[in-house]
Amino acid sequence: MSDTLSTAPASAPLTKWRPTGLFFIAAPILLIAVFLFYPALRSIWGTIYVRQPDGSYAFSIASYLYFFSDSYSLTNLGRTFWTTIVTMVLLIAINLPIAIYLRFKGGRLAVFIQVLALFPMFVPGIVIVYALIRYLGPNGLLQTLLEVVGIGGFQSPYLTPWGPVIGMVWDAMPFTLLVLTAGMSGIATSAIEAAQDVGAGRLRILFSIILPQIKNSLLVVTSLNFLGLFGQAFMPFMLGPTSPEMMGPFMLRTFSTVRDPLQAATQATIVFALCSVAGLAYVRSIAKRRAAELVK
Amino acid sequence: MIGFIKRLDWPGYVLALFLVFFILLPIVTVFLWAFTEQWFYPSVLPTKWGLRYWFKVLERPDVWAAFFTSVQLSSIVTALSAVICLPAAYAFARMEFPGKQFFMMSFLMGNAFPRFALIISIAVLFLTLNLVGTYLGVVIIQLLNTILLMIWLPTAAFQSVSRNMEEAAMDVGASPLRVFWHITLPQALPAIGAALLMTFVWTFYETEGAWLVGAPRVQTMPLLMMSMINNQLVVQYGAVLSVALWVPSLVALLLARRVMGSDSFAKGLGA
Numbered sequence: 001m002s003d004t005l006s007t008a009p010a011s012a013p014l015t016k017w018r019p020t021g022l023f024f025i026a027a028p029i030l031l032i033a034v035f036l037f038y039p040a041l042r043s044i045w046g047t048i049y050v051r052q053p054d055g056s057y058a059f060s061i062a063s064y065l066y067f068f069s070d071s072y073s074l075t076n077l078g079r080t081f082w083t084t085i086v087t088m089v090l091l092i093a094i095n096l097p098i099a100i101y102l103r104f105k106g107g108r109l110a111v112f113i114q115v116l117a118l119f120p121m122f123v124p125g126i127v128i129v130y131a132l133i134r135y136l137g138p139n140g141l142l143q144t145l146l147e148v149v150g151i152g153g154f155q156s157p158y159l160t161p162w163g164p165v166i167g168m169v170w171d172a173m174p175f176t177l178l179v180l181t182a183g184m185s186g187i188a189t190s191a192i193e194a195a196q197d198v199g200a201g202r203l204r205i206l207f208s209i210i211l212p213q214i215k216n217s218l219l220v221v222t223s224l225n226f227l228g229l230f231g232q233a234f235m236p237f238m239l240g241p242t243s244p245e246m247m248g249p250f251m252l253r254t255f256s257t258v259r260d261p262l263q264a265a266t267q268a269t270i271v272f273a274l275c276s277v278a279g280l281a282y283v284r285s286i287a288k289r290r291a292a293e294l295v296k
Numbered sequence: 297m298i299g300f301i302k303r304l305d306w307p308g309y310v311l312a313l314f315l316v317f318f319i320l321l322p323i324v325t326v327f328l329w330a331f332t333e334q335w336f337y338p339s340v341l342p343t344k345w346g347l348r349y350w351f352k353v354l355e356r357p358d359v360w361a362a363f364f365t366s367v368q369l370s371s372i373v374t375a376l377s378a379v380i381c382l383p384a385a386y387a388f389a390r391m392e393f394p395g396k397q398f399f400m401m402s403f404l405m406g407n408a409f410p411r412f413a414l415i416i417s418i419a420v421l422f423l424t425l426n427l428v429g430t431y432l433g434v435v436i437i438q439l440l441n442t443i444l445l446m447i448w449l450p451t452a453a454f455q456s457v458s459r460n461m462e463e464a465a466m467d468v469g470a471s472p473l474r475v476f477w478h479i480t481l482p483q484a485l486p487a488i489g490a491a492l493l494m495t496f497v498w499t500f501y502e503t504e505g506a507w508l509v510g511a512p513r514v515q516t517m518p519l520l521m522m523s524m525i526n527n528q529l530v531v532q533y534g535a536v537l538s539v540a541l542w543v544p545s546l547v548a549l550l551l552a553r554r555v556m557g558s559d560s561f562a563k564g565l566g567a
Contacts, residue, residue, distance in 0.1 A: 021393030025384040028443050029399060035418060035440055036406055043417035098311055109308045116315040122546050123323070124501035126518045127538045130525055131322035134329055134535070139337040141325045142317075147338055170319070224407070231410030234504055238525070248412045252508060261420045268413040268420075279408030286404055 043265040044272065050262065063266040075244040077270070083161065083236070083246055084229045087168045091176045091225060092218075094169065099180035100210065103187065121174035128170055129238040133158055136166065163239030164246065168229055176221050183217025184210070216285060223282040227275050247271050329535035349532035350540075359537070362520040369431075369506075369516060370499040373438045377495055380439075381446035382488065388447065389454030390480075406444055412504055419508050429513040437505035442495045449494075453487030454480065490552035497545045517541060 050060045067073045098117050102110055120128065135141050136158055143154040157163050187210060195205050211218075233248025240246065245253075247267060255264035329335070332342035333349070353359055387393065388400060418437060419428060427433035457480050465475045503518040511519055517537075524533045 019393055021387040021391035021396065024387035024391070025393075025399055027380040028384045028447060029402070031380065032402065032406060032440065032443060035421075035436055036409075036414065039417045039421040040409065040414060043420045046420070094314075097307070101307055101311060105305070105308060109305060109312060113308065113311050113315060116312070116319045119319055119323075122549050124518070124542065124545070125503055126501065126521045126525075127326065127542050128322075130521070130534045130538055131326045133525065134531070135322040135325040141321060141328070141340075144338050144340050145321075148340055170322075173319075227408065227410050231412040231414075233412040234507075238522070251412065251416045255416055255419060255508065261423055264416055265420050268416040271410050271413040275410045275413070279405075283401065283405060283408050287401060 040272070044269045047262065047266045047269050063262055064270075066263070067266055067270065072244070073250075073267070076247060076250045079161065079244045080230060080247045083164055083168075083240075084226060087165050087172070087229050088222065088225050090165065090169050091172055092221070095173065095176045095180055098177055099184050100206075102181060103184040104189075104192075117177050118174045120170050125171060125234055128167060129235065132163075132167055132170065132239065136163075158239060159241050161241065163241075164232070164236040167235035167239045168232060171235065172225055172228065176225065179217050179221045179224075180214060183214035187213045219281060219285050223278040223285070226278040227282070230275055230278075231271055326535050326538050329531055330539040332532060332535075349530070349536050352530075353533055353536045353540070358515070358520060362515050362517045365515060366500050366517040369434060369438065369514075370496050372435055373442060373499045374492055374496045376435070376439055377442040377446045378492060381443055382450055385447050385450035386454050386476075388451045403444060403447055406440075415505055415508055422509060428509055429511075431510075431514055434506050434510040434514050434516075437509050438499050438502050441502055441505060442499060445498070446491055446495055449491040450484065450488050453484040453491075456487075457483045486555045490555040493548050493552045497548055500541075500545065 047063055048059055048061060049057055050062070052058050052060075095117070098113060102114055123131075133140075136156055138156045138158065140156065143156070146152075146154050157166055191209055192205060195209055200208070231248055232246065233252050236246040237249040237252065240249070242249075247270075251264050251267045251271070254260050254267060328342055330349070331345055331347065333346040334344035335342040388396070415437065418440075422428045422433050422437075427436070461479050461483075462475050465479050466472075470478070501518055502516075503522070506514065506516045506519055507522070510516065521534060521537050524537070
């Protein structure tokens with residue numbers, strides 16, 4: 001995007017400053033205000049200003065007291081943290097080597113690696129889930145293949161806490177890799193060569209040159225992955241155990257099966273609050289970049 | 297000999313092998329199951345191949361009903377999204393107006409919320425509006441899902457149209473509308489087409505919103521596949537549906553990506 005921006009002359013805007021633009025953007029702004037920000041604020045407000053048994057409304061934090069004293073809710077919250085952090089660490093551990101490899105190697109093998117690593121982008125979640133159940137499930141293809149080469153004792157991760165981890169790593173691979181590769185493209189080969197010339201080892205190059213350069217990419221990946229993973233409902237529902245469960249399926253069940261919208265909204269608010277740090281980090285990093293681009 | 301071993305690209309082979317086992321083989325499994333009539337464990341390949349389950353799936357009325365629901369929903373959502381978002385994309389790319397940065401940021405803010413918690417809070421609102429379990433409810437929730445993409449990609453497309461050409465046309469007396477119609481739009485069209493295509497495909501497979509707001513009354517294709525995976529003993533149904541529906545969308549998305557260039561996604565998200 002920045003390439004195309006820089007080809008436009010910085011001077012001579014085609015249209016002058018005028019409010020017509022506001023008219024053009026009114027519809028989507030209205031839509032997200034009414035159906036995104038309003039419901040979010042409303043459900044947060046609704047968890048503390050609650051309808052009483054006699055029909056009146058009063059301030060109450062009873063639903064939060066319930067959540068934080070209910071051991072099942074707390075176990076689910078803990079499970080959500082565990083799954084999110086394990087998945088995030090695995091995503092970086094898998095994609096950072098791939099991104100570094102793709103940055104410094106060319107050729108057919110690199111293309112093969114890139115195509116495979118980005119492939120999940122084209123696979124809808126429901127197909128991923130189905131594929132992983134058939135592949136990793138009990139008596140699935142992976143178990144069969146392992147037994148052919150003589151490895152027995154395969155324990156299927158399906159319906160264990162590792163099920164959602166594997167599904168979410170699959171799903172978030174392309175995004176993580178794309179952001180890391182984009183960050184990596186700013187590293188000059190000459191800088192690496194210069195470091196090698198003065199005898200820097202591989203780890204030294206990783207920590208002193210590569211990681212500082214992709215700091216912003218790592219921040220974007222970490223914050224967006226945290227937001228995306230923490231609130232996941234679909235993968236944990238399909239691949240994970242039913243008890244304890246992640247916040248996503250827990251909210252879904254509280255809303256649809258238990259039919260307790262107040263408690264579901266309380267759970268959602270707690271998720272909002274815990275994710276707000278990651279959200280702020282993301283918005284701040286992108287605000288800096290947008291501001292720089294919009295000036296052009 | 298030592299030189300040969302040194303030249304072997306060990307990290308590359310390790311990464312490739314990992315990706316074959318992690319990414320490629322699960323997909324291969326789906327294709328194998330779709331053309332399987334019998335597959336007894338521990339056989340590595342299906343014991344009996346065939347197309348029998350393709351016919352069985354195509355005979356099911358619930359499959360066709362869900363398919364038409366999904367196509368209809370995706371068409372409506374994509375069309376609405378284009379009507380609402382494309383003018384905004386043009387405004388963000390080419391106009392100056394008060395609060396431009398603030399509004400751009402507020403679109404990105406949608407990304408900064410955990411999605412499913414947001415869907416829950418929308419569903420809580422829909423409960424009071426009697427929109428849960430309705431077609432309209434699903435349209436709204438899926439429409440929200442498309443806005444960011446439908447503003448972001450076309451904004452980039454409009455920005456990349458050469459201003460020199462626009463100005464040259466203005467200089468010879470073309471009206472702004474004429475310039476837009478004959479110069480700006482044709483150049484931005486491939487990327488806009490790609491955005492439309494991607495919006496359609498993503499909406500077709502959107503699961504969480506339809507699941508919470510639509511189910512069980514509005515049955516989309518992914519919801520039908522979910523119930524087939526969870527309840528049906530016939531493994532092949534899920535496999536056949538996956539292959540039948542996903543291959544066309546794969547081709548469409550690959551086309552879209554050709555038009556858009558490789559890293560505009562990542563850049564759009566702030567890399």
